[in-house]
Amino acid sequence: MTFERSATTPFADDTVLSEAYIPNELRGRDNELNEVSEILQQIIDREEPFNSFIYGISGTGKTVSIKYKIQQLQKALSAYDDVHATFIYQNCESINSSYQAAIAIVNSFLRGSRDRPEDRITYDYLKNGLSTDKKALPTAGLPADRVYSLFFELLDLLTYKNTVYCSAVQNAVEKKSYPDLEDLTVTDIIGNKQSDSLQSILSNLHEQEGITPPSEVRDYVVVVLDEVDRIGTRDELLYEIPRSRANGRVDSVTPSVIGISNDIAYKESIKSKTDSSLRLKEITFKKYNVEELQEIITQRAELAFKSGAYDEAIIGFTAAIARKNGGDARYAIALLQKAGVKAKQLEDTVVTETHINLADEEKRRDRVYEVVEDLNEHEKLLLAAIVYHNIHNETPISRTDLYPTYNQFANQLLESANVSRRVADYLKEMSQLGLLTRENAYAGPGQSGFTYDIDRVDYELMIKILASANDRPGGLLPNKLKKAYERFINQQSRPQ
Numbered sequence: 001m002t003f004e005r006s007a008t009t010p011f012a013d014d015t016v017l018s019e020a021y022i023p024n025e026l027r028g029r030d031n032e033l034n035e036v037s038e039i040l041q042q043i044i045d046r047e048e049p050f051n052s053f054i055y056g057i058s059g060t061g062k063t064v065s066i067k068y069k070i071q072q073l074q075k076a077l078s079a080y081d082d083v084h085a086t087f088i089y090q091n092c093e094s095i096n097s098s099y100q101a102a103i104a105i106v107n108s109f110l111r112g113s114r115d116r117p118e119d120r121i122t123y124d125y126l127k128n129g130l131s132t133d134k135k136a137l138p139t140a141g142l143p144a145d146r147v148y149s150l151f152f153e154l155l156d157l158l159t160y161k162n163t164v165y166c167s168a169v170q171n172a173v174e175k176k177s178y179p180d181l182e183d184l185t186v187t188d189i190i191g192n193k194q195s196d197s198l199q200s201i202l203s204n205l206h207e208q209e210g211i212t213p214p215s216e217v218r219d220y221v222v223v224v225l226d227e228v229d230r231i232g233t234r235d236e237l238l239y240e241i242p243r244s245r246a247n248g249r250v251d252s253v254t255p256s257v258i259g260i261s262n263d264i265a266y267k268e269s270i271k272s273k274t275d276s277s278l279r280l281k282e283i284t285f286k287k288y289n290v291e292e293l294q295e296i297i298t299q300r301a302e303l304a305f306k307s308g309a310y311d312e313a314i315i316g317f318t319a320a321i322a323r324k325n326g327g328d329a330r331y332a333i334a335l336l337q338k339a340g341v342k343a344k345q346l347e348d349t350v351v352t353e354t355h356i357n358l359a360d361e362e363k364r365r366d367r368v369y370e371v372v373e374d375l376n377e378h379e380k381l382l383l384a385a386i387v388y389h390n391i392h393n394e395t396p397i398s399r400t401d402l403y404p405t406y407n408q409f410a411n412q413l414l415e416s417a418n419v420s421r422r423v424a425d426y427l428k429e430m431s432q433l434g435l436l437t438r439e440n441a442y443a444g445p446g447q448s449g450f451t452y453d454i455d456r457v458d459y460e461l462m463i464k465i466l467a468s469a470n471d472r473p474g475g476l477l478p479n480k481l482k483k484a485y486e487r488f489i490n491q492q493s494r495p496q
């Protein structure tokens with residue numbers, strides 16, 4: 001097969017549907033954006049910064065709003081030469097301790113600064129200023145104290161003097177070619193070299209060239225810890241960063257922190273730990289309603305698709321689906337992207353509700369797959385038991401009626417079963433994950449209060465996942481369920 005550009009692609013620019021894209025305007029977040037502005041405004045005003053904790057369920061625009069506001073602040077800061085701010089963004093999704101987060105941040109500077117020319121000076125200076133000559137810190141093995149000292153050393157180095165100023169002086173020296181300063185190094189400029197010629201040039205630069213002297217600039221460092229709940233509740237950077245100046249761990253910069261999380265339990269744990277000295281401001285991002293989702297979808301669809309390549313009806317349709325999924329803007333955008341790909345595969349020139357439906361189905365299947373894969377062995381077998389009863393039209397089913405089937409499956413495949421009380425916890429958890437539906441059906445003393453059911457369309461998927469579970473031959477698919485499923489399929493394919 002040779003490659004040719006598809007004539008039927010509906011996309012004008014699919015990059016606007018990627019997670020990295022930051023829209024020019026954020027819809028439906030006026031209150032939240034105003035609150036974020038309030039914290040960042042302190043920096044423009046050269047005041048003590050607020051620390052903040054941002055909470056909201058998944059897809060409510062927390063990350064994009066922070067990035068958007070930081071971009072705006074950075075632009076605004078160019079008008080003020082007496083403030084300098086460095087923003088560090090760290091996603092903690094795959095990090096499980098403050099220790100690891102500190103290492104990741106130090107390493108992103110050690111590694112990243114070399115790749116970004118504008119940070120070259122920072123890197124040169126870091127090399128001289130950080131008390132390590134490693135190109136990257138190992139992710140294990142260093143004592144925690146050492147890691148945190150390096151982390152705070154790094155924050156303390158991220159000043160105007162070490163970066164913008166240093167590079168302005170170097171440029172000026174190069175332009176004017178001062179022969180006796182040809183071998184000038186970063187460290188010389190920063191002030192360790194007290195030569196008269198350097199000092200007179202510096203004062204000339206301040207007066208004649210309008211380069212602000214470092215003594216007039218206040219330095220801020222804002223550390224954004226996204227998905228901060230992942231780093232757990234011990235030695236938290238979330239508390240250490242705001243206190244680092246008072247504790248003497250830094251003295252050149254004023255650090256602050258923005259923690260972001262969608263974990264309600266973490267939010268509650270923060271509340272109980274914070275005291276007023278932290279100046280920790282909590283901001284809650286509301287779920288999007290259908291109208292707000294429509295605005296977000298319209299904005300993306302207009303940029304992503306060619307004119308006339310989507311049916312207007314998909315806007316409301318997609319918004320309604322996303323609202324049912326917890327008002328999740330990420331889900332809505334992912335549906336647009338998948339629907340566009342579906343239309344292209346089917347060589348349809350217009351993206352319609354049909355493609356959105358196909359995309360939604362595929363995404364739901366992917367989600368079920370992920371959730372089921374993460375269940376423990378006993379939960380998987382409970383699921384197997386419910387599928388078994390569902391095939392026999394015996395659901396909704398109570399825990400009491402379900403238990404013997406689970407017990408049999410678990411004894412056969414795992415050689416032991418959990419007690420009924422534990423099974424109740426599993427069932428509750430699985431309902432919360434959206435795998436099972438749970439109905440209150442109180443049937444009198446001694447009876448289980450709930451009944452459970454599962455969505456019939458997912459049989460094939462469930463069987464597939466169970467059969468490949470836990471890397472064992474035959475997986476966790478009980479024989480009895482396998483046979484019941486095969487009979488069910490045969491009946492379905494028999495002519496009526």
Ligand SMILES: Nc1ncnc2c1ncn2[C@@H]1O[C@H](COP(=O)(O)OP(=O)(O)OP(=O)(O)O)[C@@H](O)[C@H]1O
Pocket residue numbers: 018019020021022023025026027028029056057058059060061062063064065261262296329330333
């Ligand atoms: N108001 C908005 N306008 C435009 N796009 C938005 C808006 N809110 C969210 N999005 C988009 O939706 C997606 C998810 O947003 P974001 O990552 O900010 O959510 P989140 O609240 O941080 O979610 P999580 O808790 O899962 O990390 C991103 O692609 C983002 O650009």
